[in-house]
Amino acid sequence: MTSPADDAFERLRSQIFSGQLMPNERLVEADLAESLQASRANVRTALIRLGQDGLVTLIPNRGARVRVVTDAEAVEILQTRAFLEALTAREAAVKATAREITKVRRILEGMGQRLAEGDLLGYSEGNATLHAAIIEAARHETAARLIAGLRAHLVRFQFRTILVPGRAANSYAEHTAIVEAIAARDPDAAENAMRTHLGQVEGTLSKAVHRLASL
Template structure:
């Protein structure tokens, strides 16, 4: 649902086929996760995350992702390393074909795979909560010309460090990637015309 969309309980009940109580409970959970805002006497709406807040969220996410990368390099199995390499190959194919939407989905899957290999549930859960607030900004960032290729190079180094079982290098690669994301988010750039 796009940021700013008003959430009408009756519409959600009909659309989702659940009870009004279930909808209210779900909205309460989304409010607690900062994905939805509730306004007295006006209802709820999907929360709008400003660019400045997106940068701050990414700054918070960076050390958690570095921890996950470090732990993944320490704990990755041979089968997980093979899956990471194969996934990276799929990501390269998406970039080569210009399918930035697919590439964006594959990035999220890659971060999930790193989180699984890390076997650090607390950090992975915190990253998931932060990530959910950034979807709109990540989508817009992925539409910028050349950004997917830059990102792919950074994530290739991350996967190489993890599969080489080099925790220091994996940590550094994760930090470098998220610093690059922060720099790209901070650059003035015209709206690429994607959904808001």
């Protein structure tokens, strides 16, 4: 059974991961205590832990804010994610059940429908769902935990790359290669396909960052 402080920590972390609490948003203990129905002491403990995890910036005598990730750091995070998610794709190709493979195929099909409809927001949400399903099928707890922490830092970058002209169609092809490799039980192909996909995402974001820096 989790303690009240653990519960406050998990709920706040979930709100940061989901984007409910946005980068640079001020975190007021009294307000959080009220919304979480928790004591201020438990909220304070949760904020300290979130600060240790790099999700929150704690400023003496000024409170706390959700940490802002720079464009350059976002590129580094994607580079790191590529290694970890390549591992989960490889493990999923070995460990995924028939039901899990059916699930990822269904998610991919939904992404294709959103793409055909021009619904890039829906496509991006399906993208996140697909990656989560692959990570779950991998059954690699350490990789899953590390990836979750990294993804939390990329909330404000979530939709930037998919809006680049032509990127959505390429993204769908890359995801298709990942899913087909997992379904074929080919760990080498699954690992390479995931590494290629996130490498393309990182390259797209890196170009966008450099373009903005030159303006």
